[in-house]
Amino acid sequence: MATAANPTRDDFAKMLDEQLGGADDGGFEGRVVKGTVTAIENGMAHIDVGLKSEGRVDLKEFQRSESETAPGVGDEVEVYVDRVENAEGEAMLSRDRARREAAWDKLENEFGEGKRVEGRIFGRVKGGFTVDLDGAVAFLPGSQVDIRPVRDVTPLMDMAQPFQILKMDRRRGNIVVSRRAVLEETRAEQRSELIDKLAEGQVIDGVVKNITDYGAFVDLGGIDGLLHVTDMSYKRVNHPSEMIEIGQTVTVQIIRINEETQRISLGMKQLESDPWDGVSAKYPVGMKMTGTVTNITEYGAFVEIEPGIEGLVHVSEMSWTKKNVHPGKIVSTSQEVEVMVLEVDSEKRRISLGLKQAQRNPWEEFAEKHPVGSKVEGEVKNATEFGLFIGLDGDVDGMVHMSDIAWGISGEDALALHRKGEQVEAVVLDVDTDKERISLGMKQLEKGAPTEAGAAGTVRKGETVTVTILEVRDGGLEVQVGEDGATGFIKRSDLGRDRDEQRPDRFQVGGKVDALVIGFDRSKKPNFSIKARQIAEEKEAVAQFGSSDSGASLGDILGEALKKKED
Numbered sequence: 001m002a003t004a005a006n007p008t009r010d011d012f013a014k015m016l017d018e019q020l021g022g023a024d025d026g027g028f029e030g031r032v033v034k035g036t037v038t039a040i041e042n043g044m045a046h047i048d049v050g051l052k053s054e055g056r057v058d059l060k061e062f063q064r065s066e067s068e069t070a071p072g073v074g075d076e077v078e079v080y081v082d083r084v085e086n087a088e089g090e091a092m093l094s095r096d097r098a099r100r101e102a103a104w105d106k107l108e109n110e111f112g113e114g115k116r117v118e119g120r121i122f123g124r125v126k127g128g129f130t131v132d133l134d135g136a137v138a139f140l141p142g143s144q145v146d147i148r149p150v151r152d153v154t155p156l157m158d159m160a161q162p163f164q165i166l167k168m169d170r171r172r173g174n175i176v177v178s179r180r181a182v183l184e185e186t187r188a189e190q191r192s193e194l195i196d197k198l199a200e201g202q203v204i205d206g207v208v209k210n211i212t213d214y215g216a217f218v219d220l221g222g223i224d225g226l227l228h229v230t231d232m233s234y235k236r237v238n239h240p241s242e243m244i245e246i247g248q249t250v251t252v253q254i255i256r257i258n259e260e261t262q263r264i265s266l267g268m269k270q271l272e273s274d275p276w277d278g279v280s281a282k283y284p285v286g287m288k289m290t291g292t293v294t295n296i297t298e299y300g301a302f303v304e305i306e307p308g309i310e311g312l313v314h315v316s317e318m319s320w321t322k323k324n325v326h327p328g329k330i331v332s333t334s335q336e337v338e339v340m341v342l343e344v345d346s347e348k349r350r351i352s353l354g355l356k357q358a359q360r361n362p363w364e365e366f367a368e369k370h371p372v373g374s375k376v377e378g379e380v381k382n383a384t385e386f387g388l389f390i391g392l393d394g395d396v397d398g399m400v401h402m403s404d405i406a407w408g409i410s411g412e413d414a415l416a417l418h419r420k421g422e423q424v425e426a427v428v429l430d431v432d433t434d435k436e437r438i439s440l441g442m443k444q445l446e447k448g449a450p451t452e453a454g455a456a457g458t459v460r461k462g463e464t465v466t467v468t469i470l471e472v473r474d475g476g477l478e479v480q481v482g483e484d485g486a487t488g489f490i491k492r493s494d495l496g497r498d499r500d501e502q503r504p505d506r507f508q509v510g511g512k513v514d515a516l517v518i519g520f521d522r523s524k525k526p527n528f529s530i531k532a533r534q535i536a537e538e539k540e541a542v543a544q545f546g547s548s549d550s551g552a553s554l555g556d557i558l559g560e561a562l563k564k565k566e567d
Helices: 009-020 022-028 095-113 180-196 362-369 411-415 530-545 554-566
Strands: 031-041 044-048 055-058 076-083 091-094 116-125 128-133 136-141 161-169 174-178 203-211 215-219 224-228 249-258 263-267 288-297 300-306 309-314 336-345 350-354 375-383 387-392 396-401 423-432 437-441 464-473 476-481 487-491 512-520 526-529
Touching: 031 095, 044 076, 055 076, 055 091, 076 095, 095 116, 095 136, 095 161, 116 136, 128 174, 136 161, 161 180, 174 180, 224 249, 300 336, 300 350, 309 336, 362 396, 362 423, 362 437, 375 396, 387 411, 387 423, 396 423, 464 487, 487 512, 512 530, 526 530
Parallel strands: 136 174, 224 263, 309 350, 396 437, 487 526
Antiparallel strands: 031 044, 031 076, 044 055, 076 091, 116 128, 116 161, 128 136, 161 174, 203 215, 203 249, 215 224, 249 263, 288 300, 288 336, 300 309, 336 350, 375 387, 375 423, 387 396, 423 437, 464 476, 464 512, 476 487, 512 526
């Protein structure tokens, strides 16, 4: 039986395990522990961490930076226990691993608190760089090196500098950091300090740093302000480079400071006198002056009447005669033009100008030169379903209604007699300058046209007369009663009852035919019909010889009646 004075073999083994670690040695693996340097041999430090055997660590692991020194015998150090015992019976220890674990603990705390960390860029990898964060290796993307793209990172290598941790995953060993975030935050702090020293309305000198299509960025001593192109001058500026150049020192006024976005708007024209002051008195409505076309748009053209003062000539006020055309076809940029002031709005800084008002109304000029009843000549510009448009002097058009094209035929047939580009003569019937309309007539120039007394005084409706053929047309015959009587027209369909008789080519100019007056047109010009005369004679014959007791046929009656009429 075992006693305290005489322990058994099992008791002795248990005490030995407790002294050397025994079954609990596995609890050391994967942990950072403290140990004592027992010896230094061949560049290796022998370290006792309380295990069955000591471990060795290369002295280089203790000197990763210039500030670190190698430990001596008896010094206490922290190491990471990778394995309790290797094949040679030694403990596998690592100072680098211990440093990384300590660094991860510290970084996790700093990341949670949003603090900046210090590190050194020490290598290049695909897409960025590697950063040593006191033992832990982090990835620095290329886009996060600086606020602006950096061509050469060499000056930043191996230099202690602050970084911001963007994300980290200890299980995977991933850390992503940003140098740019630190610079932006620092810049924002400096920007806020500078903005506090500035005030709206303040006049300050700055240096032009960059020029764009819409303006320029001016350095105000560590903070940039935008000088928009519209605030450079009261006169039109097509591009900022017309006014300033990069590197030039300019005097500007602070127009606006946006506290939220910390953006500063600058102006140069605000330091000049405003040319719009007193513009209403200077340019009264109806005043004419000469200006220069500065810009052309689809809705009109801008004309500068003095430096800094521009007016708009709307497309509707550009020409009396050219309608629905692009302003660029009427005026050109830099062209000098005469304009008239139509309206002035000083508050909205707008002036409406008229180009056509500076010229005389062409319809008024036409009315003076060509009074009603005068004869004109022009080219058929267009043919519509209701008439012809004739180009006249002064770049104006006159219209011949289809009822005024020719006597004796329908308007549709009259329109078919003319084509675009044809030179024609007409008489002025009316001129309306307000509505910009000129009414013309062509049939009024025809020979034998009705006078004011009218044709009704010469011939009567229902009367059969002998007419002389003046002209043979596809649509019918132009005829005249007697030698100097009224002229009229026999339509093709009125040349006979049968289709063969309705051919105009069977008649000759100068020939005479009997026709019935069937009516008058709006101008009291008579319309004739051979067919109507034939039908009327047939009815007359039936009425005179149509007794059924005679036993004669209808053909005999008509033949007899016509024979008697000829006798």
